[in-house]
């Protein structure tokens with residue numbers, strides 16, 4: 001079996017600390033309101049699972065699956081809906097939970113798709129943001145970390161389906 005330990009960029013401890021802060025902010029902002037959390041699969045599954053544990057509100061959890069990347073580190077430029085949510089979000093407060101905003105295309109497309117369903121409010125929580133690559137206007141309401149233009153893996157994020165299980169955010173390099 002192959003052994004690998006990709007270089008660490010953000011540790012488990014740093015991630016946990018930041019998620020506690022985001023959870024507190026979300027809890028305060030949505031006090032006494034309904035909240036539908038939409039986890040964007042697959043990349044956001046770990047972030048979303050840790051984040052909702054820090055949100056002290058009655059919420060409903062939904063999953064959506066979008067894909068904009070094939071097995072490459074470059075965006076393909078089109079976003080496909082692979083699996084939709086099952087809840088009706090009309091009149092509801094929605095919190096999208098995403099792993100990373102890169103060009104912004106995935107989130108822009110998702111927001112447009114959800115807007116047609118007339119939610120009361122749609123906000124975005126993203127663990128990571130790569131400002132260098134941004135092409136579409138995206139407002140991140142709850143951001144974990146801004147990062148440099150490096151392809152990152154771990155804590156849910158993958159390269160060609162691998163590395164999602166790493167407990168920290170690492171950098172993909174030739175050695176991996």
Ligand code: IMP
Nearest residue numbers: 043075101102103104105106151152157
């Ligand atoms: P965007 O549509 O260009 O903003 O890309 C967003 C999607 O691309 C994210 O949901 C990720 O799944 C994927 N992605 C972008 N950058 C990275 C990266 O550095 N590592 C792993 N996945 C990434």
Ligand code: MG
Nearest residue numbers: 041042043069
């Ligand atoms: Mg992805």
